[in-house]
Amino acid sequence: MWRSFIYTLSAGFTLSVVAQPTFERIYIGGGAGKFNLVELGSRNVLTTLSYSNSVNVTGISLIDPSGGIAHTHCYAIDTFLVIQAVKKYTDNEFSFAGGYYKDPCSTNPTGKNTYPVIGRMDSLGNVLSLHYYFLDAPHCSMIAGKLENVSDHSVIAWGKEARFYVLKADSVGELVWAKRYNRRGGFQFIKELPSGDLLAGI
Numbered sequence: 638m639w640r641s642f643i644y645t646l647s648a649g650f651t652l653s654v655v656a657q658p659t660f661e662r663i664y665i666g667g668g669a670g671k672f673n674l675v676e677l678g679s680r681n682v683l684t685t686l687s688y689s690n691s692v693n694v695t696g697i698s699l700i701d702p703s704g705g706i707a708h709t710h711c712y713a714i715d716t717f718l719v720i721q722a723v724k725k726y727t728d729n730e731f732s733f734a735g736g737y738y739k740d741p742c743s744t745n746p747t748g749k750n751t752y753p754v755i756g757r758m759d760s761l762g763n764v765l766s767l768h769y770y771f772l773d774a775p776h777c778s779m780i781a782g783k784l785e786n787v788s789d790h791s792v793i794a795w796g797k798e799a800r801f802y803v804l805k806a807d808s809v810g811e812l813v814w815a816k817r818y819n820r821r822g823g824f825q826f827i828k829e830l831p832s833g834d835l836l837a838g839i
Contacts, residue, residue, distance in 0.1 A: 660704035662705075664686060672685060673724070675723060675725050675731065678728060681700060681707055682699070682700045684698055685722075686698040686700075694713055695714055695718070696762060697710055699761075708762075710761060710763070716739050717737055718738050718780065720733050724785065725786075726786055726792075730757055730759060730765065731759070733756050733757070733784070734754060734783060734794045736752065737753075738751050742777035744775065748777050750778075753769065753770050753772065753781035753796070754770075755767075755770075755792050755810060756810075767810075770812055772817060773817070779800055781796065782795065782796055783824070783826070787805075791807045798823055799821065799822070801818040826838040
């Protein structure tokens with residue numbers, strides 16, 4: 638009697654568990670420097686996928702729980718270059734990092750400067766604000782490759798690959814401080830500690 642009660646209880650528990658459906662999809666489109674996936678309250682996933690037949694675009698897409706493209710928003714690559722990273726800022730706002738391609742480069746007559754960009758968008762990809770920053774640096778390409786939101790509602794962004802700099806912008810995009818290191822290296826991550834200090838992986 639006791640054994641049969643245990644079997645019945647186990648069967649009832651197993652039947653009540655519902656797993657999220659799995660899927661495998663291949664998308665044709667463009668990506669970003671860091672292929673972020675951010676799950677939303679709607680269970681859609683915001684990703685830096687440019688769902689377009691053109692290679693000269695950047696943008697975001699929303700993927701539904703079954704893997705279908707629910708929404709996409711693309712931007713032509715012009716003065717603003719490819720989105721490099723996206724982080725959730727509030728329930729419906731996202732910080733993003735990238736580069737702004739403008740002004741002749743003093744060390745390369747055929748090239749232009751790429752300034753670091755910090756912006757904010759909503760979950761549909763509508764850009765709410767965008768700021769680019771001039772850095773005193775010998776390199777023309779100072780694109781922002783990654784970012785982190787911190788507790789005072791400001792954003793920390795840092796250089797892609799060997800561009801060894803970090804900057805902080807406040808909640809409205811005004812520069813708080815910036816630091817460039819005159820050495821070979823780069824940041825892998827920057828995290829805020831409970832004390833407010835920043836932990837950097839270099």
